[in-house]
Amino acid sequence: MLRNYLKIAIAVLKRRKFFTFISLFGISFSLTILMVLTSVMDHLVSPSYPDVHRDRSLYSMTLKLTDPKEQGQRTGPFSYHFLHTYVESMKTPEAVAISSIFSPSNTYVNNQKLVIDIKYTNAGFWKVLQFEFLEGKPYTQAQIDAGERVAVITESTRDKYFGKGIPAVGKMLETDNVQYRVAGVVKSVPITQIFAYGDMFLPWTVSAQHAANKGYNGLFIPILLAPSRADVPAMQTEYQHQMSKVPMPLENFTEMESFAKPYLTSFTRMMLGNHDTDGTSTLMIYIGAFLLFFLLLPTLNLVNLNLSRILERASEIGVRKAFGASSGTLVVQFVVENVILTLIGGLIGVLLSFIVIAILNKAELLNHVQLTLNYKVLGVSLLICLFFGCMSGVYPAWRMSRMQIATALKNA
DSSP, rough: OHHHHHOOOOOOOOHHHHHHHHHHHHHHHHHHHHHHHHHHHHHHHHHHBBBHHHHHHOOOOOOEETTTTTTTEEEEEOOOOHHHHTTTTSSOOOHHHEEOOEEEEEEEETTTEEEEEEEOTTTTHHSOOOOEEEOOOOOOHHHHHHHHOOOEHHHHHHHHHHHOOOOOOOOEEEEETTTEEEEEEEEEOOOTTTTTTEEEEEEGOOOOOOHHHHHHHHSEEEEEEEESSGGHHHHHHHHHHHHOOOOOOOOTTOEEEEOOBBBBHHHHHHHHHHHHHHHHHHHHHHHHHHHHHHHHHHHHHHHHHHHHHHHHHHHHHHHHTTOOOOOHHHHHHHHHHHHHHHHHHHHHHHHHHHHHHHHHHHHHHSOOOOOOOHHHHHHHHHHHHHHHHHHHHHHHHHHHHHHOHHHHHOOO
């Protein structure tokens, strides 16, 4: 039976070439956009180099201080002093990575300006994040304590400053008129990795500004690594307990708020959350509304195209009904035809997605960001194809099944 449906579907697709082209274009174009967006989301959310332990890590983006009397508040990242005093001293974490938000510095190579993004870190940064060292090694706690001007640079920075592939360990690199000795070279990091990205990593102690800041807010953010996934809830509880013990920096501030959350939630809380919610449900509602709106338009177009195509086949429907074909049989046939059409459009969409992603990767719109279509993305795409095919095929098939034999033959 299914084999006959396939033969009929292919024959119909060949006979109605215009409708077939319009349908395939709408399906493949929509799916291409969805697959590329899914790939971007997968890149942003899934564990990837060098932040590969997200399943047992907690992240914190902001410290919020509130003055209810004056209705004032101060919100932002932490100072190194705050994180060292109240977070790095926690008992549950296996290690705590502390790093600054990257800041640009100016370097000149062969009379050309080179902008290098600098990130200041502690020693735990190299334990929590799994950097691939191409040369050398990270700076040590002793070098940090001594304030040595040593640096770990990325492969991209090495190639631009010293020349492609030329060893850099032990050599001097000057930026913002300060010289640093290169201790190691790591594989470059995508700029989308907010907690890990930088072109050049320096001991936090070489920055006089950060070392002198004894306030609570600054430019540093932490990653807390638990010994195992089972220890994450205990680590989260200890973080909240630790925050509750922090004294207020000024009399005006009477409320303090900071949370350690999983990777995605740390961003949703900062952008969409409040005191009571972390913003994840709001994000899911936004994504659902976007997908519904994005899928609804091409689906409605396909429904209209399918209705037109079915009306043109009124004589076929009338004859088959006259010879005893049930409405259920005809509904299954038309839904199968539509699913086949959708799957063909999905395959074209997958090919187009590979092409679009290859173009985006080659263009390097964002530093070192390489999108991929992995099995998870392909699985989501397949589900979207089936959802698409069923949604756009069920209603026309139902309309067709209710068509009377006399009406069908009359309209033929």
